[in-house]
Amino acid sequence: MGTRLGALVERLGGQLVGDANLEVSGIAPLADAGVSHISFLSNSKLRAEALQSKAAALIVSAADDAFIAAGYHGARIVVPNPYVYFARAAQYFESLTAIVPPAGVHASAVVADSAQVAASAHIGARAVIEDGAVIGEHAVIGAGCYVGREAVVGEGTQFFANVTFHARCQIGKRGIIHSGAVIGTDGFGFANEGGVYIKIPQTGRVMIGDDVDIGANTTIDRGALADTIIEDGVKLDNQIQIGHNCHIGAHTAMAGCVGVAGSAKIGKYCTFGGAAMVLGHLTIVDKVHVGSGSMVSRSILEPGQYTGFYPLAKNADWEKSAAIVRNLSAMRDKIRALEKTIKTRTENES
Amino acid sequence: MGTRLGALVERLGGQLVGDANLEVSGIAPLADAGVSHISFLSNSKLRAEALQSKAAALIVSAADDAFIAAGYHGARIVVPNPYVYFARAAQYFESLTAIVPPAGVHASAVVADSAQVAASAHIGARAVIEDGAVIGEHAVIGAGCYVGREAVVGEGTQFFANVTFHARCQIGKRGIIHSGAVIGTDGFGFANEGGVYIKIPQTGRVMIGDDVDIGANTTIDRGALADTIIEDGVKLDNQIQIGHNCHIGAHTAMAGCVGVAGSAKIGKYCTFGGAAMVLGHLTIVDKVHVGSGSMVSRSILEPGQYTGFYPLAKNADWEKSAAIVRNLSAMRDKIRALEKTIKTRTENES
Amino acid sequence: MGTRLGALVERLGGQLVGDANLEVSGIAPLADAGVSHISFLSNSKLRAEALQSKAAALIVSAADDAFIAAGYHGARIVVPNPYVYFARAAQYFESLTAIVPPAGVHASAVVADSAQVAASAHIGARAVIEDGAVIGEHAVIGAGCYVGREAVVGEGTQFFANVTFHARCQIGKRGIIHSGAVIGTDGFGFANEGGVYIKIPQTGRVMIGDDVDIGANTTIDRGALADTIIEDGVKLDNQIQIGHNCHIGAHTAMAGCVGVAGSAKIGKYCTFGGAAMVLGHLTIVDKVHVGSGSMVSRSILEPGQYTGFYPLAKNADWEKSAAIVRNLSAMRDKIRALEKTIKTRTENES
Structure with missing residues (x-):
């Protein structure tokens, strides 16, 4: 119920590095992929994880491929956008087993x-x-x-x-x-x-x-x-x-x-x-x-x-901050009074 | 499938100024109304728009009618509440074409x-x-x-x-x-x-x-x-x-x-x-x-x-304000400290 | 369609103080209960209300029972958690009349x-x-x-x-x-x-x-x-x-x-x-x-x-506080300026 890598590339594009006759049974994230799966590296931070993936093949960008090509054991499909390719490959795998409602x-x-x-x-x-x-x-x-x-x-x-x-x-x-x-x-x-x-x-x-x-x-x-x-x-x-x-x-x-x-x-x-x-x-x-x-x-x-939402806090802290929010204009008035006091004093002194 | 203005006024009330035999096919807002429509002026700010409406007739309040009567080309139905009259007229037009589910x-x-x-x-x-x-x-x-x-x-x-x-x-x-x-x-x-x-x-x-x-x-x-x-x-x-x-x-x-x-x-x-x-x-x-x-x-x-919702802002601004909201009690404490400092200095000086 | 108190206690436990053969027809809150109902006291603040309830019987904790035993006219079922017992008793009463969909x-x-x-x-x-x-x-x-x-x-x-x-x-x-x-x-x-x-x-x-x-x-x-x-x-x-x-x-x-x-x-x-x-x-x-x-x-x-939600206020008050929330960083800057001014003055004077 899987597909050959060659068939996948024929359908979805990408540059295959590896055996076109290799069969893959499905697609899975790096960590979950088994030896019959194809996986994908859509985030460069996961390069190390990719090197350790059991996946038989990997969808990868050219930039990431430069880093993992040497260390990765399996086949690679090099594409501009691995996550989009993953979506399309997943659609293809799903189509192989999907039950289409009859006309x-x-x-x-x-x-x-x-x-x-x-x-x-x-x-x-x-x-x-x-x-x-x-x-x-x-x-x-x-x-x-x-x-x-x-x-x-x-x-x-x-x-x-x-x-x-x-x-x-x-x-x-x-x-x-x-x-x-x-x-x-x-x-x-x-x-x-x-x-x-x-x-x-x-x-x-x-x-x-x-x-x-x-x-x-x-x-x-x-x-x-x-x-x-x-x-x-x-x-x-x-x-x-x-x-x-x-x-x-x-x-x-x-x-x-x-x-x-x-x-x-x-x-x-x-x-x-x-x-x-x-x-x-x-x-x-x-x-x-x-x-x-x-x-x-x-x-x-x-x-x-x-954006605009009230930040979450421990309930006791929220109660304090919410009480002040309710009276923010009082706080503003206090600051104005302070500013005025200092200004007056400065003027008096000069 | 429309109605005569006279029939409308007989059913819904209002004072008709114009030809009772005029047929209108439906109701539409001022800007969208065509020459076979009746429209309505429910907001005095739209008086100028009313004068330019193509509508064959207008539902209007006495107050607005005093302003538009001279300039408006079509018939008018003068009523206490044009928006309510619009709702009732729209119900009536709808009833003319509505498909009533059979018993x-x-x-x-x-x-x-x-x-x-x-x-x-x-x-x-x-x-x-x-x-x-x-x-x-x-x-x-x-x-x-x-x-x-x-x-x-x-x-x-x-x-x-x-x-x-x-x-x-x-x-x-x-x-x-x-x-x-x-x-x-x-x-x-x-x-x-x-x-x-x-x-x-x-x-x-x-x-x-x-x-x-x-x-x-x-x-x-x-x-x-x-x-x-x-x-x-x-x-x-x-x-x-x-x-x-x-x-x-x-x-x-x-x-x-x-x-x-x-x-x-x-x-x-x-x-x-x-x-x-x-x-x-x-x-x-x-x-x-x-x-x-x-x-x-x-x-x-x-x-x-x-009312009570957090005001929307550009995300960066929200992040700043939310961080302060989280610590509003610290801000209040600073103001209290300032007040105290100034009070102390004032007392010392006097 | 009710049940004997004895049957209830046999099924759900609790210590019955009163006539096991007393029939109750259903369960109701203290204030609503009639003379054929059983009620429950799950909140000690309602002890006075319990004493005045018409209920024929009361589900009560040992702690509350010590207070109401003398004054309450009816039977009591003393249990560790009256509210949980109420839930189970209500399930039981419901089961007596529930229409079970047929197999x-x-x-x-x-x-x-x-x-x-x-x-x-x-x-x-x-x-x-x-x-x-x-x-x-x-x-x-x-x-x-x-x-x-x-x-x-x-x-x-x-x-x-x-x-x-x-x-x-x-x-x-x-x-x-x-x-x-x-x-x-x-x-x-x-x-x-x-x-x-x-x-x-x-x-x-x-x-x-x-x-x-x-x-x-x-x-x-x-x-x-x-x-x-x-x-x-x-x-x-x-x-x-x-x-x-x-x-x-x-x-x-x-x-x-x-x-x-x-x-x-x-x-x-x-x-x-x-x-x-x-x-x-x-x-x-x-x-x-x-x-x-x-x-x-x-x-x-x-x-x-x-918790984290904006406190509700009269709309005019909310408009004021929301305007300040939008500019909280300006308020913080003013406080910092005040602190600096006072610090500078203090240093100059010393």
Whole structure:
């Protein structure tokens, strides 16, 4: 169930130093790799570990190869970016054993007559596909998923079990939506009349590009009047909430538990650490990196790394520092008084 | 598929200035509105934009109308609260095209013999309704929903696809529960015996009033012995967690990702920004407004606006300020020492 | 539907002072208990309340019994830990009326031929059990649950409705997984190539011990290459996110909305308050207690209680303190300048 090194290099590129007919059974980190594995050196600090790895072959950069070539017993594949090569090699090994869901509609699924399901698509047990929905070639709709009216699922996109994808929303090609995610739920929009909330119908859609991954139990609201937009290559982890009318630029990634309030406009190539929060109607430009647990309360118009969370401390120490934070303006006033006293005395003396 | 202005005003009130027979096809914001749309001016700062809107008609307050009447080309509906009127008008436009799920039980649904389902209710594909559950007139139970034993769903309440509503819980009239929400799960109650947790059965219910909206993937725990209470008109966004035995007062609204620990008692007409957190067993009185990302760690007994989150900064600046926060008591001690030094010198000199 | 006190003591231990034939119908807190209830005194501060309780019998510690024996009208069960005894008694009362789902597979469930379902297990309506899955004796798989290929569910473990439990993951005995939880979703692992994310296949599992409870809509990622591990007795509340390759030690408990990033290693007997966050690749030793809303950004190598959140204040006060926090290094510089000025003056004068 493995592969020859030659076959791997033919498929993924790289310069092979060693026997092209050598068989490797899988990929593993340096420390865990056995004698039938290929491993990878993606961090130069691990050169010593690489030399001691049992792996039959190693994915390595040219810079690191210069150091380990002499001492390493096995074959090497020299590549520009060993970690990316590892990802692709792992995908290849996985493809050798992956069980591809068969084309066709499970007998227990409920598919509307007017839905268009490609012949090569898989519709799992108990899935529901509503009127006018379109499921592309090689798409996989897992067991128990719900696809609403006139929703569109692109070619090769996979929904794991129990995804809810509401009416008229669209996702492009090669996407993944994990279990429990809910796409296209109503946004949180109300007008307040004397304390009582009047619902504003949410009639926009969620429009998702190609190569987008959406994590388990993540929710993305449909737009109020216009659409919520998720551009190509966006990666969202689990338990994320994206409000209505947000726009998330291409290749932006968000870790688990992030929340983005409505109408936020986020650029391309941004990253958000876990549980970061973004208030509504803000603009964040391209290449902004927000740290975990940080609250973005104003627009960020300059690329860079931003953080804001209270530092953890022993509880007793935190209680002291928090009490002072509560009264920081008193502390500032004391400093001003001191400055004034000294200034007065200096003036009096001169 | 639109409506005459006269019909709109007959239904929703307001003073029409213009042709009652003018047809409008839908509602849109000032900037997006086309020549067949009605739009609305809910913020006086946008008066100039209103004058340039292509909209055929405008919803406007008397105060703003005094400014724009002369310059605006189209019809106007003058009302006390344009934003509320917009919400109602949008509801009306939506009702013209909305597809109402048909009365009846889908063939693939599993409904217990002892459940009482009103004739006008809709039970979607693959839904499960357990023994003794009661589903009111015109209620809509979406595809894949689960309604537990003896649960009660009020008249006109809608569950979107894949809602879980557990045994004996109740929701009133005209409510909405969005996909993935879980109502009536066990609260987090344990007794600790030498480090090991012993589960305390959670035998209370979740009792939900009329006109309550609950967002996607929001969870509300059933009470331990007594009930968890959600009063009329409460609006909960997505990904919210409400602990067991909480009591949330009427017309309180919470944005996404809010968490409320067990037995918190929250008043009426409160608002909670996204990701605000409330510790357990606290009391929050009516008309308290808690900012996003703020942790409520003590009871709030006075109405008002409360906030508490660490301000975002460039990462390097945050590192500096966080290091000082960690040692604020050292800074306070230095100030005290300075004060003492100066006081001593002053006394010595006099 | 109640029990004799004698039967309770036979089953759960404790020293009964009073009539063994007295019937009690249920258990309730001191204030709520009626004349047919048993109640419990688990907090010595409530002794006065206990004396006034209507309860027919009281669970009490020896220390408290010395105070209330004379004044309390009813029977007493004297035990080492009244709260633990309450939990066990409540479990017993619940067992008297609980409706145990019947053994067998519901007609609407979809169970693969190669799945092994124990004869005493319950498979609910619309559940899907994939190839090679193993469901243990007396296990309960609720309506709409999904159990993936070769997943293993231990004896007596219960899944509430609409749980997703992915391929090859395992859970031990007597566990509970609440509705909407997703176990074994892909971890968030990518290699970045020129700004574009390349997915790293997630081929590890989630391995869960005995007596583990997992809350509603909680998500646990499968490992990337190795497994994610949840040891015996762990209790996870709702809406928690556990990243890939985490290891959570036995009898650790986490309240709602906690997030743990990938590869964190957490010890035994720890507790995490609601919405606490743990960054990836950290180590937290046994018996660490992290407060609600606190961000763990470094390893914690010493047991104890840790906290870190910004204190809540009236909004105007927060704005002042937050502005100063942003410029704390300026404040520190002023203090240093003052110290220097005074030092210089002192030196000049001497």
